[in-house]
Amino acid sequence: MTDCLFCRMVAGEIPADVVHRTDRVLAFRDINPQASTHVLVIPTDHHPTAGALAEADPALMGEIVAAAHAVARQEGLVSGDGAEPGYRMVANTGPAAGQTVHHVHLHVLGGRDLGWPPG
Template identity: 80%
Template sequence: MTDCLFCRMVAGEIPADVVHETDRVLAFRDINPQAPTHVLVIPKQHHPTVGALALADPSLLGEVVVGAQTVAEQEGLVDDGGAEPGFRIVTNTGRQAGQTVHHVHLHVLGGRGLTWPPG
């Protein structure tokens, strides 16, 4: 999709601070971070929402979730038996939920205490 911001990032038309990449998944730092670690994990193939991706290609959704776990490990957010790290994975679906880019993406947030409910 030529008008999709994330598709343009995948195509290399828009620069991204990439932290993880596979043949089907891309992870990059959010340009407006809401936590010390804020990385977006996307499928390289365009799907507008997590539900649409789950219906179209469940294995790709699994790869995106594995990408989020990989990012959390790389960023030191996974408990290694020492400190008490942790992270949150968030996906927004639709305008009411705050989705502004209609290409499914998981937010990996961490590096500080995260409150509940999120707001």
């Protein structure tokens, strides 16, 4: 999709600070971070929402979650045994939930205490 920001990042048309990449997943630092660590994890194929991806390719959704955990470990947000300090994964789905780029993505947030409920 030529008008999709994230598709253009996958294609290398727009630069990204990539922290993790596989054949089907790309992870890069958010340009407007909301925490010390704020990384977006996306599929390299275009799917507009988490629900659309879950219906089309549930295994890829699992790969995205696994990549988010790998990023959290790489960024020092979780130890090898899964202990503290921890991290949050967020998937905004649809405009009412705050999704502004309509290419499914997980936010990996950490490096500070994250309150509950979120904003």
